[in-house]
Amino acid sequence: MRAVVWEGPDVPMQVEEIPDPRPGPGEVLVRVAATGVCHTDLHVMKGEVAFPGPGVLGHEISGHVEALGEGVDGFAVGDRVVGAFIMPCGTCSQCRDGRDDMCETFFAENRLRGNLFDGTSRLTRADGSRLSMYSMAGLAELAVVPVTALAALPESLPLEESAVLGCAAFTAYGALARAQHDIRGRAVAVVAVGGVGSAIVQLARHLGASPVIAVDVDDDKLAAVRDLGADVVVNSRTTDAREAVLEATGGAGAELVLEVLGRPETVELGFSLLREGGQLVVVGIAAGAATAAIPITPMVRRGMTITGSFGARTRRDLPEVVRLAAEGAFDVRRTVTRRFALDEAPQAYDLLDAGRIQGRAVVVMDRPNP
Known part of the structure; x- marks a missing residue:
């Protein structure tokens, strides 16, 4: 062969x-x-x-x-x-x-x-x-x-x-299965909407999440994922992503954020989009021994959680x-x-x-x- x-x-x-x-x-x-x-x-x-x-x-x-x-x-x-x-x-x-x-x-x-x-x-x-x-x-x-x-x-x-x-759909399904609550009617943000990220958008939409917010730095990817079910798209290179998510959620932030790239900056961005008591699911594989800086006190005081999801x-x-x-x-x-x-x-x-x-x-x- x-x-x-x-x-x-x-x-x-x-x-x-x-x-x-x-x-x-x-x-x-x-x-x-x-x-x-x-x-x-x-x-x-x-x-x-x-x-x-x-x-x-x-x-x-x-x-x-x-x-x-x-x-x-x-x-x-x-x-x-x-x-x-x-x-x-x-x-x-x-x-x-x-x-x-x-x-x-x-x-x-x-x-x-x-x-x-x-x-x-x-x-x-x-x-x-x-x-x-x-x-x-x-x-x-x-x-x-x-x-x-x-x-x-x-x-x-x-x-x-x-x-x-x-992998793409399988990983997306596994990530959404890590959610602590039924996502129906809840604000879900997806950071990085390539193959797995776009799959998460589709499945989150199907499972009743609202609004579904897509965050990326590529306008073409954002346009494509809007057609797949994203209610709001945010180019974090040209727009303050946190402010955009707050606006889309009535000032609260996202109840569930899924990070799909595995870079320190996107993990940190994902955490910043959470509402009080929200959950960040990290899906992306990082290069080498990469680490992300997470503000400890806000996480503790406001009951935020971070979960890994490999598949x-x-x-x-x-x-x-x-x-x-x-x-x-x-x-x-x-x-x-x-x-x-x-x-x-x-x-x-x-x-x-x-x-x-x-x-x-x-x-x-x-x-x-x-």
Whole structure:
């Protein structure tokens, strides 16, 4: 198969022919239709998030089941599926408690070592040398995915665009699930409205939040997210964002703020938009050991809270994300704004790094199925 191989930070990615992987017990081989282009992969490529190279990145996919590993039930060859970036082992203490998003095995083996649950990768180069897997290593024509990270995709949803359900929509759903209260009728602000941020806007609107306020520095992104359901859009580069949010909320501030970029300045901005007793959910992954300065006394005196959210709880939430998309709560067709061939994947991430992709882009496998 062909795969986009990442050697390490600051080394251009290249498309290579590598051996087809095989699924092990509890795993599914997926013929990939499309893979989402996400900032988290970009952090890895730039060395801002530690990961062992060389390897294959790409962590949200859609496709068809190609083969089943031993002991896999619930799927058949040919089924349409989507895969989530958090691949829970299902047996560690966190998974037993229903916290798939905190799976100990996934973080220890995949995120730190580039392996699947048995401590090995399914990928090698043509010379037999090992390649790390970032999640299921979706920037390839075939991907091995633990069955715990898959959900069936109904025919009513488009195959390629639905790749973004496994991270953009999945992460957005998980972030909103962290809200301390029902968000119906409550003011929600989203700071940074790229792929995940625009997904949060759509889902918050569907869940009855009002007003939904989008904050960014890109007028094109703000215009796009207004069409997706934002009631108020604020360019924080040209407008005082706090004053704009106060005006939109009758002087109170937002009850729930979701920060989706992972930069100190956007986390600090997000906290400043809160009303008394409000909650900030931090979703964005930061570069390296970045920290944000939060005013302690106002947080304590006015009962504000800060919560981290890495994603959703895969086995329970990924099917729900698919269901919500099928009923129109998240429009994958409008969310995906660019398509790239596998050979163009490096260009896609360059454009993402330059802030030139609105919503979400996908890499589409451009070789016909045999």
